[in-house]
Amino acid sequence: MKVAFILPGIGKKHNEKYLKSWLMEPLTIAVLNKLLPKKYDRVFYDDRIENIDFDTDADVICITVETYTAKRAYEIADRFRKKKKIVVMGGYHTTIVPEDVRPHCDIIIRGNAEKLIKQVFSDIEKKKYKDEYTGETCIDYGIPDRSIYQDKMKRYLPIALVETGRGCHHNCEFCSISAYYKGTYHHRKIKDIIEEIKLTKRKIVFFVDDSIFSDKKFAKELFKEVEKLKIIWVTQVTLDVAVDEELLKLMRKSGCAMILIGFESINPKNLKQMNKEWNAKLGQRDELVEKIHKAGISIYASFVFGFDYDTEESFEKNLEFCKKHKFFVTAFNHLLAFPNTNTYRRFEKEKRLLSPKWWLEDNYTYGTISYKPKLLTTEELSELCRQYKKKFFRVGFIFKRWFALIKRNRNPLLHCVFWYMNLLLHFEVDKRIGIPVGHNLDEEYK
Ligand code: B12
Ligand code: SF4
CATH class of the missing domain: 3.40.50.280 (Cobalamin-binding domain)
Incomplete structure (x- = not known):
């Protein structure tokens, strides 16, 4: 067979x-x-x-x-x-x-x-x-077998994707991870993770976990082993990472160069609505960010716009926050009602879904808003996301952020990643908007 x-x-x-x-x-x-x-x-x-x-x-x-x-x-x-x-x-x-x-x-x-x-x-x-x-949730697969795409490796970005665990202990309203794993978390064996990283022979590793320290004891043990590999690694975490200084230190020592943090919004009312108010309760957001930067770790700051208290001013305030901390990169995305998330159910109840199966619509394109935002129109929300991404990825601001990075971390490989990502995203802002989702790709490679 x-x-x-x-x-x-x-x-x-x-x-x-x-x-x-x-x-x-x-x-x-x-x-x-x-x-x-x-x-x-x-x-x-x-x-x-x-x-x-x-x-x-x-x-x-x-x-x-x-x-x-x-x-x-x-x-x-x-x-x-x-x-x-x-x-x-x-x-x-x-x-x-x-x-x-x-x-x-x-x-x-x-x-x-x-x-x-x-x-x-x-x-x-x-x-x-x-x-x-x-x-059932189980992540015991040993070491993934990449041989099936070895011939295509050159076409992919030169970063190894490795899982250390699955799931997340939080339950944010809009999140598909939460809909899939329902607040649970499971991790792999440390020896498999280390063996896998060695086999990939990559110098940059992306731990694709959504919350790498859902089990802190495990995370700390893992980082001690990763340190021996002399790689640089990036991952996605929540802001509470900054609360544990030992964890931050271990991350940095083991090669953590950048973490993606889902700030989502800096408005506490939005955070409450999305069940992420714990993010605001951790302490002063600015102080936490500074702690991470001080540890030599850069931040990919991810924001989502279109929550019920968002107006044009929210974009300006977020950009100010980004200017203050000179983040490595950012994502200024619009809210999406992913199916069967609590956000989807709320919009359905409030009759705000413009198309219940937006992902199947003939004319659905990347960047289209498929629900009725409260204080903005759909066009305004889409256009503001585009405009503010452009502002963040202006060449002048890229340079300013690079000078900040020089002070934070001198690893030349990380500086290459910085320029590669920032230039790529600078040019991709308009390229992303309007990508026809589900567009027939068959004819295009001939
Ligand atoms: C790495 C990653 C990316 C990478 C690359 C993705 C890639 N396809 O190569 C990048 C950064 C480019 C990316 C981009 C995007 N991503 Co992404 N990504 C991930 C991430 C973090 C890891 C994916 C992964 O490798 N998992 C490890 C594998 C082993 O797990 P798995 O896929 O779940 O597979 C297991 C089971 O589900 C099952 N299974 C899966 N498929 C199949 C098929 C069969 C036949 C069988 C039997 C079983 C099976 O078996 C596997 C073993 O148990 C996930 C979140 C996560 N932790 O999984 C988000 C995730 C998949 N991404 C998501 C999204 C939304 C996107 C973007 C649309 C974001 C954006 N706005 O631009 C883009 C789309 C890009 C694309 N599809 O081309 C969402 C998808 C939600 C949804 N409802 O579909 C996720 C879940 C993140 C989230 N927080 O919600 N992504
Ligand atoms: S913390 Fe991140 S991964 Fe976890 S539920 Fe919230 S958005 Fe999803």
Whole structure:
């Protein structure tokens, strides 16, 4: 039996390449490749960079589905099903909104695949499979098998993606992690993580965890081991990281160069509404940021606009905050009602969803606001996000922030990352807006 793994792309504008900053190695596929029993043949198509062979001799098609890639995933699935292939779908969107995915596949996998895959494929072989399987949270896969995309490595950004754990102990209203993992957290074995990093041979590692110190004891032990590898690493954490000085010190010593922090909003009323008021209660935000900077760690500050108390002034205030702290990079994104999150349910109740299945709309493009904001119009919200991103990525401000980085951290590799990311994002602001989500990518690589 032969299996084809497919990572669907979001879409891209006609005659333009897929966004470079989205082209990271597909860790999900390496993990699934590891979990699939060795006896099966396999092939992988990365829809972001190559044509899918719809005439493949694979018997089973495994597609990973995120909300943004769902439309494209369904199109691919429908074509394979016409050819009588068995289509299996899994991933975030599948787990969170199975009813959306069900009509497009033969088997739906909800949750983690670790404890299921063997069973599913054995059932397929016996032609006695169920149409739905639910996996419990489990992250015990040993070391992911990247050999399936080794030939494509040059096309991806030169950063290794590694998981240390899954889930997050918080429950923010808008978050898909919270909808998937429901406030739980599980971590891997430290020896597997270290072995994996060594095998990737990369000097920059992105720990893709959403909250790397949900288990502090584990995190501290991990960082002591990572220190021996002499790598630089980046990750995503919550602002409370600044409260524990020992943790910060261990992070820095082990090579942590940058952390993405979801500040989301600096307005306490917004934070309360999104169930993230703990963020504001930690203490003075400015002091916490300074503590992190003082530890030599840079910040990728992530903000989301469009909450109920946001006006144009919120953008200005946020930019002031960014100017004050000269962040490494920022994201000024608009709020999105991801399906089955509490934000989605609230908007549904308040009749504010402009399109309940925005991700499937024909004319849905990246940057389109799919709900009614309270104090801004949809056009204003979209345009303000664009304008303020532009302001942040102005060349003059990039230089100012670089001078601040020189004082904070002198690692030359990090300075290369700084310029690479800032220039890339400087040029990508307008490129992102209007990307047709689910746009048929088939013809474009020929
Ligand atoms: C790394 C990452 C990125 C990277 C690269 C992503 C990539 N595809 O290569 C970058 C930074 C570029 C990125 C960008 C974006 N991302 Co992102 N990203 C992640 C992150 C942090 C890790 C993904 C990962 O590798 N996980 C590890 C793997 C092993 O876990 P997994 O995918 O869940 O797979 C397991 C199961 O779900 C299941 N499974 C998954 N697929 C399948 C398929 C089959 C057939 C089977 C059987 C099982 C199965 O089995 C696996 C093992 O148990 C996740 C959050 C997270 N922690 O997972 C967000 C996440 C996936 N991203 C998200 C979003 C929204 C985006 C953006 C749209 C953000 C934006 N506004 O621009 C873009 C879209 C880019 C794109 N799709 O091309 C959301 C998706 C939410 C949703 N409802 O779909 C997530 C969940 C983050 C969040 N906080 O909500 N992202
Ligand atoms: S802290 Fe981050 S990952 Fe955790 S629930 Fe909130 S937004 Fe999601």
